[in-house]
Amino acid sequence: MATTCFHLATENKFQSPVCACPKKLISDPDSDKIMEHLQDENTYKRITNGRRNPTASTEKELNKLLQEIRTCTIEHGSDEEQLNNKQYYRLHSTDCTPASFYGLPKIHKPDIPLRPITSSIGSSTYELSKHLVAVISPLQNNKYSVKNSRVFADRIREQSLEPDEIFVSCDVISLFTCIPTHLALRITSERLLQDPTLCERTNLSSDNVMRLLEFVLNNIYFTFQGTHYQQVFGCPMGSPISAILANLVMEHIEERALATAPHPPKWWYRYVDDSHACIHKQFIEEFHAHLNSIDPHVQFTYEVEQEGAISFLDTKTTRRTDGSIVVTVYRKPTNTDKYLDFDSHHHVQHKRAVARTLLDRATSIPSTDEEKTAEVQRVTATLKANGYPARFIDSCKSRKPRERQGNQAVTRNLVVLPYAKGASEKITRVLNQHNIKVAHKPIRTVGSFFKRPKDQRKKEDTRGTVYKIKCNDCDAVYIGQSSRALKTRTKEHSKAAACFDKNSQLAQHSQKTGHSFDFKNVSILHVCPRWNQRLFLEAWYSNKEENSINEHVEFPRVYLNLKNF
Numbered sequence: 001m002a003t004t005c006f007h008l009a010t011e012n013k014f015q016s017p018v019c020a021c022p023k024k025l026i027s028d029p030d031s032d033k034i035m036e037h038l039q040d041e042n043t044y045k046r047i048t049n050g051r052r053n054p055t056a057s058t059e060k061e062l063n064k065l066l067q068e069i070r071t072c073t074i075e076h077g078s079d080e081e082q083l084n085n086k087q088y089y090r091l092h093s094t095d096c097t098p099a100s101f102y103g104l105p106k107i108h109k110p111d112i113p114l115r116p117i118t119s120s121i122g123s124s125t126y127e128l129s130k131h132l133v134a135v136i137s138p139l140q141n142n143k144y145s146v147k148n149s150r151v152f153a154d155r156i157r158e159q160s161l162e163p164d165e166i167f168v169s170c171d172v173i174s175l176f177t178c179i180p181t182h183l184a185l186r187i188t189s190e191r192l193l194q195d196p197t198l199c200e201r202t203n204l205s206s207d208n209v210m211r212l213l214e215f216v217l218n219n220i221y222f223t224f225q226g227t228h229y230q231q232v233f234g235c236p237m238g239s240p241i242s243a244i245l246a247n248l249v250m251e252h253i254e255e256r257a258l259a260t261a262p263h264p265p266k267w268w269y270r271y272v273d274d275s276h277a278c279i280h281k282q283f284i285e286e287f288h289a290h291l292n293s294i295d296p297h298v299q300f301t302y303e304v305e306q307e308g309a310i311s312f313l314d315t316k317t318t319r320r321t322d323g324s325i326v327v328t329v330y331r332k333p334t335n336t337d338k339y340l341d342f343d344s345h346h347h348v349q350h351k352r353a354v355a356r357t358l359l360d361r362a363t364s365i366p367s368t369d370e371e372k373t374a375e376v377q378r379v380t381a382t383l384k385a386n387g388y389p390a391r392f393i394d395s396c397k398s399r400k401p402r403e404r405q406g407n408q409a410v411t412r413n414l415v416v417l418p419y420a421k422g423a424s425e426k427i428t429r430v431l432n433q434h435n436i437k438v439a440h441k442p443i444r445t446v447g448s449f450f451k452r453p454k455d456q457r458k459k460e461d462t463r464g465t466v467y468k469i470k471c472n473d474c475d476a477v478y479i480g481q482s483s484r485a486l487k488t489r490t491k492e493h494s495k496a497a498a499c500f501d502k503n504s505q506l507a508q509h510s511q512k513t514g515h516s517f518d519f520k521n522v523s524i525l526h527v528c529p530r531w532n533q534r535l536f537l538e539a540w541y542s543n544k545e546e547n548s549i550n551e552h553v554e555f556p557r558v559y560l561n562l563k564n565f
Contacts, residue, residue, distance in 0.1 A: 059093040093124040095484040099222035102453035118236035142251035149313040167305035172273035177234035276312040342387035347440035355396040460487035473515035479542040481534035
C-alpha cells in the first residue's frame with residue numbers, strides 16, 4: 001500500500017489527560033559498566049582525551065566522496081549519473097552531531113549486564129547507512145535463518161529426534177562488536193559482484209557501493225559523557241547497516257561450518273545470533289570446537305536441553321518418547337504478564353493489537369490442540385487481569401483474516417495523530433470518508449517516565465527545529481525552521497541582520513525600525529525531523545503569533561482554532 005505520511009509533531013508539548021509525571025522514576029544508568037566496555041582498546045579508541053570532535057572532518061571527507069561518485073556515469077555507456085541531485089543532497093552531511101553511546105540493561109541475565117548501543121541518528125553517516133541498507137539487504141539469501149517464531153514452529157514440527165540426539169542452542173558472544181569489518185566487506189563485495197539485480201536497485205556500481213560502505217565502517221564515532229571515541233573493530237549496534245552485515249557474516253560462517261563439519265547437526269535454524277540445532281550427543285563438543293574455528297573473532301556458546309526441552313525465541317521445544325517434537329509458548333522467568341492496560345489512554349486499535357497478537361501466538365505456535373486451548377485460556381486470563389472485557393476478548397478471537405485485493409495496490413494517504421479520547425475517533429471517521437488512513441500514537445509512553453540513557457545534547461546543537469527569535473526593542477518575533485543546528489542558523493540570521501540582507505525578514509525589520517534581535521536567547525518551539533512537519537508548524541506558529549514579522553503563507557484557518565501545544 002502506497003502511503004503519504006504526514007505527522008503532527010506534538011510530542012514535545014502535549015500533556016496526557018490521564019497522567020503526568022514531572023519527575024523521573026529511576027536514577028542515572030550505571031556508567032561504570034559502560035566505562036568497562038569502553039576500556040576495551042581492541043574495540044574502542046579514545047580520541048585526544050575528548051578535546052577533538054571528528055564530526056567536521058568526517059563530514060568533509062564524506063561530502064568529497066559523494067561528489068566524486070556524483071560525477072561518475074553509469075556503466076555501459078549511459079550518461080546518467082550514479083548519484084542524482086536528490087540522492088546527493090539527501091546523503092551529504094551538514095551540521096551533524098556525533099552518535100551517542102549508552103547501555104540497555106539485560107534484566108533477565110545474572111548481574112544485569114549492559115547491551116552497548118551506538119545511536120547513530122543525526123550522525124554524519126546515518127543517512128548513508130540507511131541508503132546502503134536498501135542496496136545490500138537483498139544480498140541475504142540464507143536458507144538456515146527463520147523470520148520469526150511462527151516460521152520456526154512450522155519447520156520444527158516436521159522434524160524428529162533419535163534417542164541419541166539432543167536439542168542444542170548456540171549463541172554468538174557480542175555479535176555486532178565481534179564482526180571483523182574486513183570479513184564483512186569481503187563477503188558483501190563477493191555477493192555484489194554475483195548479484196545480477198543490483199542495477200534494478202541503484203545506479204551505483206559495485207565498486208562505489210563498497211567505497212561508501214567502507215567509509216561508514218571506518219568512521220564510527222560517538223560520544224559518552226562528553227568524550228569522543230572511535231569504534232575501531234566490529235559494527236555498532238544502532239547503525240542501520242549493522243544488522244545486514246551481521247547477518248551476511250553469520251550466513252558465511254554457518255554455511256562454511258555446516259559444509260565442512262565432520263558430523264554436522266541434523267538441523268540448524270538461526271534467528272540473528274541465536275540458533276536451534278539437533279546434534280548427536282557424542283559430537284556436541286566436536287561441532288562446537290569446529291564452529292568456533294571458522295573465525296577467531298566470532299565465537300559461540302552453547303546450551304543443551306534440560307529435561308528434554310530447550311527454549312528458542314518465544315518457543316519451547318520438548319521431545320516426546322517417540323522422537324516427535326512438541327512446541328509450546330515460552331516465557332522468560334522475568335515475565336510479569338503486564339501488558340497495555342485496557343483503561344489506559346490509548347486508542348482501541350492499540351489494545352486490540354495487544355489482544356490479537358497474544359491470541360495469534362497462542363493458536364499458531366503450540367503443536368497440539370490441548371496446548372493451544374491451554375495457551376488461549378492463559379492469554380484470556382492475562383488479558384482480563386489487565387482490564388480487558390470478556391466481550392472485547394471474544395471479538396478478537398473471532399476476527400477473520402482480511403481478504404487481499406489482488407495485485408492492485410490501494411493508494412491511501414496516511415495521517416499520524418496524537419490520540420485524544422473522543423476527538424480522535426471523530427477525526428478518524430471524517431478522514432476515512434476522504435480515503436485517508438489515520439494512525440494514532442500515544443501522547444505519553446512508559447519510556448517518557450524514565451531517564452534518557454543518552455547524553456543530552458546542548459540546545460544550540462539541536463537539529464531540525466522550529467524556533468522563535470524575539471526583538472529586543474519591541475514585541476516583534478520571527479518564526480523559522482531549519483534542518484541544521486540551531487547555532488548555525490542563528491549565526492546566519494545574525495549576519496544577515498548586520499549586513500541588512502534584503503532577503504532576510506529580520507534584516508528588513510531591523511533596517512526599518514533600527515531595532516535588534518535577541519540572538520542569544522533563541523527559543524525552540526518544536527524539534528521535527530521531517531521537512532513537511534517543520535513547514536506546517538512554522539506556518540502555524542507564524543499565523544498564531546500576533547506580532548510575527550513572517551510573510552504569512554496561505555494556511556487553513558481551521559487550524560488556527562487549535563490551542564497552543
